[in-house]
Amino acid sequence: MAVIEVEGLTRTFRARRGHQVTALDHVGLEVGQGEVLGLLGPNGAGKTTLSRILTTLLVPTSGTARVAGFDVVERPREVRRRIGLVLGGDRGLYGRLTARQNLRYWAALQGLDPRAVRRRTEEVLELLGLAARADDRVETFSRGMVQRVHLARALLGEPDVLVMDEPTNGMDPHAGAGFRALVRTLRSNGTTIVLTTHDMQEAQALCSRVALIDHGRILRIGSATELLAGLRAPRTLTAEGVKADTAARIAALPGSATTDAEGNLTARPADDESLAQALLLLAQARAESIAVAAPGLAEVYRTVIEDREFTL
Numbered sequence: 001m002a003v004i005e006v007e008g009l010t011r012t013f014r015a016r017r018g019h020q021v022t023a024l025d026h027v028g029l030e031v032g033q034g035e036v037l038g039l040l041g042p043n044g045a046g047k048t049t050l051s052r053i054l055t056t057l058l059v060p061t062s063g064t065a066r067v068a069g070f071d072v073v074e075r076p077r078e079v080r081r082r083i084g085l086v087l088g089g090d091r092g093l094y095g096r097l098t099a100r101q102n103l104r105y106w107a108a109l110q111g112l113d114p115r116a117v118r119r120r121t122e123e124v125l126e127l128l129g130l131a132a133r134a135d136d137r138v139e140t141f142s143r144g145m146v147q148r149v150h151l152a153r154a155l156l157g158e159p160d161v162l163v164m165d166e167p168t169n170g171m172d173p174h175a176g177a178g179f180r181a182l183v184r185t186l187r188s189n190g191t192t193i194v195l196t197t198h199d200m201q202e203a204q205a206l207c208s209r210v211a212l213i214d215h216g217r218i219l220r221i222g223s224a225t226e227l228l229a230g231l232r233a234p235r236t237l238t239a240e241g242v243k244a245d246t247a248a249r250i251a252a253l254p255g256s257a258t259t260d261a262e263g264n265l266t267a268r269p270a271d272d273e274s275l276a277q278a279l280l281l282l283a284q285a286r287a288e289s290i291a292v293a294a295p296g297l298a299e300v301y302r303t304v305i306e307d308r309e310f311t312l
């Protein structure tokens with residue numbers, strides 16, 4: 001059975017001067033247990049609106065959403081008991097309280113009994129590597145550590161489902177890697193995760209499937225492999241030490257190519273023939289660090305979303 005079931009989900013907002021904004025437009029999707037579904041899309045696509053509806057913070061205008069079989073509008077308490085929300089940035093924590101105090105406060109608010117509050121707070125502090133700083137005020141924490149407190153907070157109630165809205169926003173690469181390892185552990189323990197991110201590498205590394213959302217609609221949904229199979233996405237060719245004449249000849253081939261002032265080339269040849277010609281030109285000109293990368297989610301995103309934006 002799907003842990004999350006969304007059908008015909010629509011949410012409109014009344015904007016200024018009686019104007020209406022359709023943040024979600026008949027969205028339908030299912031997420032199975034232990035899946036990590038990535039929500040990708042430009043600013044204003046509707047990702048946060050979907051996350052807020054799933055976590056019962058916002059009601060839909062029409063359509064339905066169920067979490068573990070419970071309707072988010074009719075059974076919000078049941079849903080809240082099973083779902084955790086991880087927000088990015090500074091929202092939702094008290095800077096003047098310590099990490100431990102914040103977590104105890106939230107645990108009590110979630111209705112855990114006092115003994116469970118203590119036990120569970122210590123467990124999540126340990127799990128997230130926060131035990132050593134547990135008695136420091138959150139306002140003294142780095143962004144990466146604040147994010148870990150956010151995640152700790154969401155894990156207090158041992159949720160079956162985690163909804164994460166740009167959780168690694170502002171984390172350095174090291175903190176980001178630690179966070180990704182944790183998501184993998186949660187996933188292997190059967191937690192279902194909906195993850196909003198603007199980081200394509202993160203989506204590629206963590207998500208079993210991604211939904212590409214724009215203007216409140218799901219344009220594509222599937223695993224990276226499935227999305228790539230349905231798409232003629234170009235490969236990316238990079239090289240260093242490329243002189244202006246070589247750069248110009250590569251730029252003249254079908255596809256796109258840019259070279260910066262230091263001679264770093266990034267090209268997306270339109271077809272195999274152009275790729276072969278570009279490689280030959282680079283080899284003849286003795287360019288350095290020549291590499292060809294297979295298309296990934298970044299190319300899917302570029303092709304599905306950005307090209308669409310361009311033609312709208």
Ligand SMILES: Nc1ncnc2c1ncn2[C@@H]1O[C@H](COP(=O)(O)OP(=O)(O)OP(=O)(O)O)[C@@H](O)[C@H]1O
Nearest residue numbers: 013014015021023042043044045046047048049050
């Ligand atoms: N409370 C609100 N009142 C009016 N309009 C809103 C409200 N919340 C969202 N919107 C509008 O709904 C649309 C979708 O917004 P949403 O925040 O869901 O996008 P998003 O995909 O999460 O964007 P981002 O990547 O910037 O976080 C936008 O046009 C936004 O301006």
